[in-house]
Amino acid sequence: MGFLAAIGRAFLVFLGATGNVAMFTGIAVSHCLRPPIYLRQVLRQMIDIGYYSLPVVGLTALFTGMVLALQSYSGFARFQAEGAIATVVVLSVTRELGPVLAGLMVAGRIGAAMAAEIGTMRVTEQIDALSTLSTNPYKYLVVPRLIAGLTMLPLLVLVADIIGVFGGFLVSVYRLGFNPASYISRTWEFLEPVDVISGLVKAGVFGFMIALMGCYFGYRSRGGAQGVGQATTNAVVAASILILVFNYLITGIFFSDK
């Protein structure tokens, strides 16, 4: 019986947490739709998420594109299909690797920072202080982060797509001896708008999830430094898992007929 009780308890905790996240999301989104919006805060978060994540996302994309070209060459050469490398690189990067890897990198960089900052503000009573200064903490802290996550990640992924394809191009042309012009025309040949668009939709969802988890765990952190550390870990883990789950779900929606 103890074993069954433990399963039941874990399940109840899970349901409770899901309910809490849903309520938090509901309140936060309702504040997104009602003025005032703190534009200065939105801008600050956009710079933090968009601009300062460029190096890490760019490097990730560059090496992913490079390794993709290298791997597909060594694999495809076995059955004389080297010509497909350009297509493999561009489809993998725009559909999957661009959004997922950028999402995971940003989850580590931004989700953790959000949880730590908001968590520290919670345990040092700064969030209570916001309320006493007639400023709604959801509006001032959560809304700008959600908006910035939702808008900035697609832009980051667009950059990552371009850099990733460029990485594949570099390796194919300078290491594997492909003709640059034919590699580029091969890249375009089978690329469809939906490949890029699905990646950008994923990016928007991932950006929202990263910001949501950072804010949620930060907002609910308790009990000093340890609580903030726990919140940071939870935010990154939850965001990463949600990215992988939603990646599958969105892929299913876009490409289910193929």
Place this chain on the structure above:
Amino acid sequence: MTETPKIALAGVHKSFGPKTVLNGIDLEVARGESLVIIGGSGTGKSVMLKCILGLLHPDSGSIRVDGRETTRLNSRDRERLLHKFGMLFQGAALFDSLPVWENVAFGLIQGEHMPRPRARDIAVAKLGAVGLGPEVANLSPAELSGGMQKRVALARAIADEPEIIFFDEPTTGLDPIMADVINELIVQCVKDLGATAVTITHDMASARKIADRIAMIYQGRIIWTGHASDIDDSGNPYVDQFVHGRADGPIRMQIRAL
């Protein structure tokens, strides 16, 4: 009493899980008076203030401000009500991402939409009122000593000229001289604004200096109220024990956590 009390609590209960923190608080604060609430650590002083501000919701009971029930306000009316309040937090709770002047001007800029240059002038004037020069205005809160942070927090609490000011352990963690400086500033600021003040503390020197009236809270109830001058012959053994700081008496310290 003919006049409506500024704040009136009746039968306020608040529990966290199995632990009852407020067990039927009845308390009235008259307009313009300075009430000090004394009591040991963990007796529910902070929880009571947070219930009045609406940062926590009481389980039952009534809290009236200017004769108006506040326990069931929606978030917009709550924000409007909080315009009347200022609060000095125990740990100062300054926003560490903003310079000192923006901390002081926060309520003016965000709450009242005042243009930034004008808000800055007022902030510098308020800093002057708590004995800090204009050179402090551009520092970050982390660069200040504990006493200076308390002063900045006091300047922030009085910046938008609230009708009611709460002080949460204003002298905790300060040396006796700095504590007295803060006490003097509190008395001065409250008098200048004509505000109603509620202070919670366990520092008797501070209580004697600030209070018109003193109330003692014990096990979630107000067990004694009286004029500040009567505190030494209250005839209440609990108050006597607390005022004289004796380990022996009717109050037994909770050594073990519940």
